[in-house]
Amino acid sequence: MQSEILTIALFTTAAALAATVVMLPPGIALAWVLARYRFRGKAVVETLASLPLVMPPVATGLLLLWLVGRRGPVGRLLEPLGIEIVFTPAAVVLAMAIMGLPLLVRTARAGFEQVTRRYEQMAETLGARPWRVFRTVTLPLASRNILAGALLGFTRALGEFGATIVVAGSIPGRTRTLAVGIYTYTETGQDARAAALLVVSVALAFASVLIANRLAHVD
């Protein structure tokens, strides 16, 4: 039983970390665009970016299943390349990333909004091109928020259940995560296993929230 619990704990942590890495580039880009630009349809983009927060996670999972399923618009493009997502570890990462993204975007956006435009202007007067300004001034000045947002996204990913079970299932040693494991074990009367996973969940969540709070408050 111990190795089973350990496998699930390690897999969940690894998948949540991978999901965080996956959500960072689009999350940062989206947060920056929302913080800096006004454009047509911005309200729609903002709403879409927050949707996974308010939709039932199972519904988000169903939407993902439809998108990346073999006959879905994305799945159809991936099939000729031999890439299958549904019921694989990749599906776990995808579900976690989608569910964590809104938290990252919101927190990072607030960070970008706090960056004084004039620092960027100073960099421009010194001859820096836009990408350099972003890399050397904007990003470092917003880094605390980005880090806090990434941690929030990570903790959300650790606990992800609804979307994961729809799009990835509960395959032992392949797609079974902490949350999904707890559910599966409880359903099948394996209470000791469920309790062990519960302890691991609490410990992981506790540690990540503690670190996130540190980052958010310490100067």
Add this chain to the structure above:
Amino acid sequence: MHTGRHAAEATEFELRFSLTQGSFTIAPDLAAAARAIALFGPSGSGKTSILEAIAGLRTPQRGRIAVHRRVLFDTETRTSVPVRDRHVGYVPQDVLLFPHLNVRKNITYGQGLRRNSDGQGRQDVDVPDLDDLLGLTPLMDRRVAGLSGGERQRVALARALYSGPDVLLLDEPLAAVDLARRRLVLDALIAIRDRLRIPLVYVTHSPDEARAIADYAIVLDEGKVVAAGAPEEVLGKEVGGRR
């Protein structure tokens, strides 16, 4: 006036533009050859707006801005050189040192960034000479948060100079410097003007400062140029300062 102070070659400035923001309009219309221009006037008279228009941080509705015969902005030819290619060293009043970088990294931020631009930039300044001139060597590894007003000002000056500017735009560079250190910064500015031969546009509301550093003065009031010419004449006349 062939004193040492006036030995270096003058730079041609052309400032003819109209910039309206809300109910405030600043509309200078003058050309001058100078090594250091003082923009003089009370708060809210438009001094900073002129600096920011030269730097490209504010866009006039119409007009023309040229420094060193290089056109930076001209609505007639639809020219507006991007901020990064204007080759200005701008030191705003609040200096805006990058808070996440130490002194050394602040100073060298713009070093070499202009090398691949249109080639009209001034050659890089002699760097060891500059650190020495501004007394920066002992500060290099400090964090900017702990610097005094005078230190911040000198670091900001160095940062502007390391980017190899064609002109330095200084917004009340002595305002945050304590009285004891003012002479030090002022001497450094005069050395920059004379030894590095970088022309200055210097915002101040002190006639003494204007006279000490500038060979041309523009007196502003509520966005209008009320006098322009030799500092001894226009400042003496307008403000009643000592000759």
